[in-house]
Amino acid sequence: MMFLSALLIFFLRFECLLQARSEPCSAPKIRNEGNTILLPEGEDARLICSVKGNKAIVFWEKNNDTIQPASHNRMRIRPYRYLKIKRVTKEDSGFYTCVAENIAPRFTVSEEWRRRNLIAIPVGNSFRIDCSATGYPKPTVKWYKDKVLFQKRKGGSKFYMGRFQTLLIIRDAVPADSGLYTCNVSNAYGWIDNSWTVDVRERVRAKPRILEMENATAMEGENATLLCKALSDSMVHFQWLRWLASPSNASSHSSKIENPVYEVIKQNKLNGHKHLLLPNGHTSKLDLHGFKLTLVNVTKKDEGKYSCIVGNAIGYAVQQAYIIIR
Numbered sequence: 001m002m003f004l005s006a007l008l009i010f011f012l013r014f015e016c017l018l019q020a021r022s023e024p025c026s027a028p029k030i031r032n033e034g035n036t037i038l039l040p041e042g043e044d045a046r047l048i049c050s051v052k053g054n055k056a057i058v059f060w061e062k063n064n065d066t067i068q069p070a071s072h073n074r075m076r077i078r079p080y081r082y083l084k085i086k087r088v089t090k091e092d093s094g095f096y097t098c099v100a101e102n103i104a105p106r107f108t109v110s111e112e113w114r115r116r117n118l119i120a121i122p123v124g125n126s127f128r129i130d131c132s133a134t135g136y137p138k139p140t141v142k143w144y145k146d147k148v149l150f151q152k153r154k155g156g157s158k159f160y161m162g163r164f165q166t167l168l169i170i171r172d173a174v175p176a177d178s179g180l181y182t183c184n185v186s187n188a189y190g191w192i193d194n195s196w197t198v199d200v201r202e203r204v205r206a207k208p209r210i211l212e213m214e215n216a217t218a219m220e221g222e223n224a225t226l227l228c229k230a231l232s233d234s235m236v237h238f239q240w241l242r243w244l245a246s247p248s249n250a251s252s253h254s255s256k257i258e259n260p261v262y263e264v265i266k267q268n269k270l271n272g273h274k275h276l277l278l279p280n281g282h283t284s285k286l287d288l289h290g291f292k293l294t295l296v297n298v299t300k301k302d303e304g305k306y307s308c309i310v311g312n313a314i315g316y317a318v319q320q321a322y323i324i325i326r
Contacts, residue, residue, distance in 0.1 A: 039088055041087075041088060041089055041090065042087050042088070043087070043088060044084060044085065044086050044087065044088070045084070045085040045088050045092070046082050046083070046084050046085075047060075047082055047083040047084075047085075047096055047098070048081070048082045049081070049082060049083065049098035049100075050081060050082075051098075051100045057100070057101045057102075057103065057136050058098065058099065058100050058101075059077075059099050059101075060077060060083050060096060060097065060098055060099070061096070061097040061099060062094045062095070062096055062097075063094045063095050064095075064097070067083070074086040074087060083096065083098070101136070102136065102188075102189045103134075103135050103136040103189065104135055104187065104189040104190030104191075104192075105133045105134070105135035105139040105185040105186060105187055105190060105191060105192050106133060106134060106135065106192065107131070107132070107133045107185075107192065107194070108132045108133055108134050109130050109131065109132050109133075113130070114194050117194070117195060117196045117197060118196070118197050118199070119196055119197070119198045119199065120198075120199040120201065121173060121198075121199075121200055121201070122200075122201055122202075122203045122233050122234060123173065123174055123175065123200060123201065123202055123203055124172055124173065124203070125173055125200075126169065126170060126171040126172065126173060127169075127170055127173060127198060128167060128168065128169045128170075129167070129168045129181055129183070129196050130166065130167055131143075131166050131167070131168070131183035131185065131194060132166045132167070133166065133185040133192065135185070135187050135189070135190075136187070137187050137188060138164075138187070139185045139186055139187040139191075140165075140185070140186060140187070141164065141165040141166050141183055141184070141185050142165075142183070142184045142186075143161075143165070143168055143181065143182070143183055143184075144181070144182040144183075144184065145179050145180065145181055145182075146179045146180050147180070147182070150168075150181070153170070153176070153177060154176040154177075155174070155176060157172065157174075158171075166183075166185075168181065168183070173198075173200045174200060175200050175201070175202065176200075177198060177200050178198055178199050178200045179197075179198060180195055180196075180197055180198075181195065181196045181197075181198055182194070182195040182196075201233065203233055203234070204233040205314055206232075206233075206314055206315075207232075207311075207312060207314045207315030207316060207317055208230040208231060208232040208236050208289075208310040208311065208312055208315075208316065208317050209230060209231045209232070209317060210228065210229070210230045210231075210308065210310055210317045210318070210319035211229045211230065211231070211319075212319065213226060213227070213228055213229075213308065213319050213320070213321035214226075214227070214321060215321050215322040215323070215324060216321070216322075216323050216324070217323075217324045217325075217326065218298050218323070218324075218325060218326070219325070219326050220298060220299055220300065220325055220326070221297055221298070221299075222297075222298060223294055223295065223296050223297070223298065224294070224295045224298050224302065224323045224325075225292055225293065225294045225295075226240075226292070226293045226306055226308070226321050226323065227290060227291075227292050227293075228240075228290065228291050228292075228293070228308030228310065228319060229289065229290045230289050230290075230310040230317065231289075232289060232310070232312050234312050234313060235312065236289050236310050236311060236312045237310070237311050237312070238289075238291035238308065238309070238310055239264065239265075239308075239309040239310075239311075240264075240265040240291075240293045240306060240307070240308055240309075241262045241263070241264060241265065241306065241307040241309065242262060242263050242265055242304065242305075242306055243261065243262045243304055243305040243306065243307065244261050244262060244263060244304075262307070265293065265306075289310075291308070291310075293306065293308070295323065298323070298325055299325065300325050302323060302325060303322075303323055303324060303325040304322065304323065305320055305321075305322055306320065306321060306322070306323060307319070307320045308320070308321075
């Protein structure tokens with residue numbers, strides 16, 4: 001007579017953020033003990049795993065691989081109770097593990113995104129804060145503004161919460177919406193939080209102001225980079241020009257270009273990246289924007305004067321600098 005030997009042990013695995021709790025987490029409890037089961041081929045096997053409570057994830061492993069019942073038409077799992085194998089065969093022999101797991105909350109939003117914790121916008125714009133997380137049991141989310149439970153906006157304007165309250169959306173922002181926003185995500189086994197500083201500023205209706213640019217010096221064959229930085233309360237557009245001859249009627253600080261002898265540098269031909277730099281002080285109403293122009297493997301032909309043009313809805317400004325090739 002052929003016999004099947006199936007060894008069953010119980011293994012507890014759980015995750016917990018101890019630093020976020022005042023007392024240690026407790027693992028789920030399995031009431032029965034593991035044992036060895038010997039069965040003749042063709043009979044049914046029932047591996048008992050009785051888990052106390054219903055707030056744990058329970059699954060089974062065979063030889064350290066998770067069992068997917070959908071892939072085994074003779075296997076049935078009764079959560080918190082047992083694993084049943086119908087009409088066992090020799091191939092069913094192995095080392096079976098019942099795993100009961102509690103999972104403390106953890107963010108599903110990238111750490112890079114959560115580190116972007118300064119939101120500076122003009123009045124009338126919208127902003128959203130994503131605090132998506134997972135855990136088991138499913139965690140609850142609470143929002144705080146300036147360390148007080150956030151339940152309404154000043155002035156009575158509405159705010160919007162995404163499904164499960166993991167997303168906070170505020171439209172038509174006003175200065176009163178400025179503050180420190182914190183989301184707290186928790187379940188029975190731990191909690192996590194993250195904070196964002198929101199700065200809503202009155203609009204300054206003015207054209208951009210470009211900071212003085214520095215010249216760039218490079219050897220032939222190297223890369224040369226110019227950085228154009230501008231102050232503006234709204235989104236800006238950058239454009240670079242390369243002068244084929246010296247501009248006849250323009251100083252380095254002029255906002256007008258007359259009698260042009262230049263070429264427009266197309267963005268897909270340069271290694272430039274537009275980005276929002278750090279705000280110019282917490283109380284400033286202007287953001288500092290930056291745009292790099294990088295010329296790769298330069299030659300003497302690349303030497304000369306370059307202009308950065310920055311525009312917004314109000315107007316534009318121009319600043320110039322040189323690339324010098326040695």
